Amino acid sequence: MRTVRVELGERSYDISIERGILKEAGPMMKALGLKGSAAIVTNPTVAALYGNTVVKSLEAAGFKTSVIIVPDGEEYKSLEEAGKVFDSLIEGRFERTSPIVALGGGVIGDLAGFVAATYLRGVPFIQVPTTLLSQVDSSVGGKTAVNHPRGKNLIGAFYQPRAVFIDPDVLKTLEEREVRAGLAEVIKYGVIWDSSFFAFLEENAARLLEPGEEIIKAIEKSCAIKAEVVGKDEREEGLRAILNFGHTFGHAIEALSGYGTFRHGEAVAIGMAMAAELSAKLGGSKECAPRITALLKRLGMPSEPPSISVGSFLDAMKLDKKVSSGRIRFVLASKMGEVFLKEVCEDVLKEFLSGQGRQTGSSGVLP
C-alpha cells in the first residue's frame, strides 16, 4: 500500500492508494476508530459499479450502512441536493459520530464534504474518489462546496476528511476522456513543483492512459505534491494559489464555451499552455510552453484556445479572479518545476490574447 500523509496538526490524515482498496474500506474505517451508522453518498453510475463492494466491506466491519443517491452531474452539486441529503441523514437519525463516505468523482466529493462539514456542525468524512481528477486533486486538501446559480463553488467550507482511499482499479471503467481531463491536473503538479516529475510524465506519456504502474506512481506523486502545498497553506492565504496554474485562462474558456463543452481538465490544459506562453512573454521560462504543449498533444489533449473575442476573454477573467485596479493575478512559470505569482495589467493581456490566434495559426482568440 502507498501512503501519503497530509500534515495539518490534529486534522492530519493519510491518503492510501492501492488496487482493490474499496474492499478494505470497512476495516480501514474501523481502524480509525469509526463505528455505528455510515452514510455512503454516491450517484447512480458509481453506485451501480462500486456501491455493493463498499457496502459489503463496511457491513462486514460492523457498520450499519445507508446509501444516499444524488443524480449524476455537475448541475446536482447544489444546495437543493445537499438539502435532500440532510433530509435523509435526519430521517435516518445519523449522529455526530456517524461517518459520511463520498463514493464518486469530484461532484460527489465536494457535495458530500459540504454536507459532512455542516451536518450537526461536522461529522467524520471519508473520501473514496473514483475519477482521476478526484484522486489527484479534489479529494485532497479539504475544499468542499456546492454551486450557486450565480457561480461555481460559491457556498462551501474548508473541511478535511479523516482519510482518503484511492483504488486505481476503478479507473478501468472511467471514460478515456475523463482520464485525459484528470491528467491535466497531474501535469500541472510537474510544472508548479517538480521538474523531475514532469520529465517522468514525458517519458511515460504512452502508458499514462492505461491503469498500470505509471498512473499509480503519478497519482501518488500528485497527491504528495498537493499534500505538501496544502500542509503549508491550508486556506489559500498564499502558496496554495499556485495550484491555480492554468486555471485563470481555463475557467474563462469553460465559462465562455458554455459549461459542458470542455471538461474542466481540458480547459485547464489549454489554460496551462496559454499561461506558459504568457510566462515566456513576461520574463519567465521559455522552455515550459513548448514542453507543456508537446506533452498535452501526445496525451490527446487540447492546447489551443477556441475562438473567443479578446473582450469576452478579459471580461470572463475579471469575473473569475480578484482584480485590483485592472490587474489580474496569474501563476506563471519561472522554470520547469517553479512558478511565481504576478499581477498583469489589462493592456498587456489584451496584446497577449490578440497574438494567440495568429501564433497558433488556429482560429484562436480573435482580436
Ligand SMILES: NC(=O)c1ccc[n+]([C@@H]2O[C@H](COP(=O)([O-])OP(=O)(O)OC[C@H]3O[C@@H](n4cnc5c(N)ncnc54)[C@H](O)[C@@H]3O)[C@@H](O)[C@H]2O)c1
Ligand atoms: N474540492 C476541490 O479541491 C476540487 C478541485 C478540482 C475540482 N473540483 C470539483 O470536481 C468536480 C469535477 O469532478 P470530476 O471531474 O471527478 O467529475 P464528476 O464527479 O462529474 O465525474 C465525472 C463522471 O464520471 C462518472 N464516474 C465517476 N467515477 C467513475 C468510474 N470509476 N467509472 C465510471 N464512471 C465514473 C461520474 O458519474 C460522472 O458522470 C467539479 O465540481 C469541480 O468543481 C473540486
